[in-house]
Amino acid sequence: MGSKGDNNRQRIVDAADQLFHTRGYNQTSFRDISEITGIPRGNFYYYFKTKDDILGAVIDSRTKFYSEMLAQCETAASQPLERLLAFANMLEDFSDSIVEVGCPIGSLTSELAKDEPHLQKKSREIFELLRDWIEKNLSTAGVSDSQNAAMDMLARMQGVSVMACAFKDKSYLHRGLEEVRSWLKKLILN
Amino acid sequence: MGSKGDNNRQRIVDAADQLFHTRGYNQTSFRDISEITGIPRGNFYYYFKTKDDILGAVIDSRTKFYSEMLAQCETAASQPLERLLAFANMLEDFSDSIVEVGCPIGSLTSELAKDEPHLQKKSREIFELLRDWIEKNLSTAGVSDSQNAAMDMLARMQGVSVMACAFKDKSYLHRGLEEVRSWLKKLILN
DNA sequence: GTCTATACCTTGATAGAC
DNA sequence: GTCTATCAAGGTATAGAC
Numbered sequence: 092m093g094s095k096g097d098n099n100r101q102r103i104v105d106a107a108d109q110l111f112h113t114r115g116y117n118q119t120s121f122r123d124i125s126e127i128t129g130i131p132r133g134n135f136y137y138y139f140k141t142k143d144d145i146l147g148a149v150i151d152s153r154t155k156f157y158s159e160m161l162a163q164c165e166t167a168a169s170q171p172l173e174r175l176l177a178f179a180n181m182l183e184d185f186s187d188s189i190v191e192v193g194c195p196i197g198s199l200t201s202e203l204a205k206d207e208p209h210l211q212k213k214s215r216e217i218f219e220l221l222r223d224w225i226e227k228n229l230s231t232a233g234v235s236d237s238q239n240a241a242m243d244m245l246a247r248m249q250g251v252s253v254m255a256c257a258f259k260d261k262s263y264l265h266r267g268l269e270e271v272r273s274w275l276k277k278l279i280l281n
Numbered sequence: 282m283g284s285k286g287d288n289n290r291q292r293i294v295d296a297a298d299q300l301f302h303t304r305g306y307n308q309t310s311f312r313d314i315s316e317i318t319g320i321p322r323g324n325f326y327y328y329f330k331t332k333d334d335i336l337g338a339v340i341d342s343r344t345k346f347y348s349e350m351l352a353q354c355e356t357a358a359s360q361p362l363e364r365l366l367a368f369a370n371m372l373e374d375f376s377d378s379i380v381e382v383g384c385p386i387g388s389l390t391s392e393l394a395k396d397e398p399h400l401q402k403k404s405r406e407i408f409e410l411l412r413d414w415i416e417k418n419l420s421t422a423g424v425s426d427s428q429n430a431a432m433d434m435l436a437r438m439q440g441v442s443v444m445a446c447a448f449k450d451k452s453y454l455h456r457g458l459e460e461v462r463s464w465l466k467k468l469i470l471n
Numbered sequence: 472g473t474c475t476a477t478a479c480c481t482t483g484a485t486a487g488a489c
Numbered sequence: 490g491t492c493t494a495t496c497a498a499g500g501t502a503t504a505g506a507c
Binding site: 113114115117118191192193197198200201202204205206211215218239242243245246247248249250251253254256257258263266267270 | 304
């Protein structure tokens with residue numbers, strides 16, 4: 092705590108987070124992380140036992156990030172609909188990188204599904220965090236079957252992310268997210 | 282044409298197709314393909330110049346596969362709505378592998394977005410094939426803005442695939458596809 | 472056309488000096 | 490805590506015999 096090593100550890104996690112997003116987990120090497128951080132490859136093993144452990148720390152970091160994002164949505168608005176809309180709006184800030192390399196959560200979970208079932212389970216927890224928060228707000232807003240509706244909202248956002256990335260089409264991403272918002276309003280306001 | 286080598290070439294493509302789907306392109310090695318086909322690693326270079334070339338052939342093969350699937354949908358039904366529903370129904374046949382490793386088109390396109398922009402463009406052509414076919418049928422059915430509606434249909438299917446794979450939830454996949462079908466009916470029958 | 476052997480590189484991971 | 494040197498394994502790709 093507060094020791095010098097914590098800085099290096101955090102710098103490794105931050106660089107890995109970025110690289111896992113833009114290049115993917117399997118396509119990111121220790122050399123890549125070393126070049127960005129300036130920390131020699133061998134040193135990584137002082138902070139982490141394996142590459143999987145780095146990914147675990149990255150997922151923890153992302154969980155914290157989205158957790159704070161949801162907290163921000165709750166501060167920004169007091170009503171469930173407004174909070175859900177605030178969440179959808181925040182995603183627009185990342186539209187450039189979504190079009191370029193996909194959704195950080197969705198693309199990671201999809202990649203891990205193919206060869207890292209244990210870590211896929213861990214990355215799924217970010218989805219569960221979002222799903223439960225959405226469900227809570229939908230439920231408060233009086234939406235029946237809020238569990239399924241929460242999954243549907245995430246699915247819609249994932250769908251537009253995948254297609255926007257596939258077609259490199261930023262305007263489609265915006266149109267798709269706009270449809271999610273209008274779907275939300277219709278769902279809650281009847 | 283008809284020479285012995287064509288058999289080996291096709292066997293390589295078929296094995297690679299399967300492996301790229303279940304393990305991903307980058308995580309599939311020549312050794313893996315060699316073990317399945319029994320063809321020595323070195324021989325691959327008689328049929329293909331690089332690994333990328335194998336992927337190119339796999340994408341061509343998948344394009345042909347989906348092209349034939351769409352033709353089947355046209356044979357199975359004469360009305361646009363029925364044809365679109367037939368298409369959605371056919372995807373249910375692959376629900377097990379979608380839950381396990383994701384949609385073959387979506388997950389490949391997402392993977393390639395991160396480190397193979399040239400091949401991502403090629404894999405996108407499968408999406409374009411589907412989109413244009415869906416658009417044609419929606420248009421014939423009298424749907425206004427059929428272009429956007431076709432993208433929306435693909436996006437919805439991709440979304441439920443990503444979430445069903447993330448949560449390993451086959452029943453969610455079925456529910457999601459059922460919603461796509463009812464959305465289609467509402468869209469066309471007003 | 473088919474096969475073996477192998478070159479050459481990068482990978483994740485380890486050992487041990489400082 | 491930090492660093493360098495290095496390992497063993499596995500990757501794509503090549504050379505050349507048959």
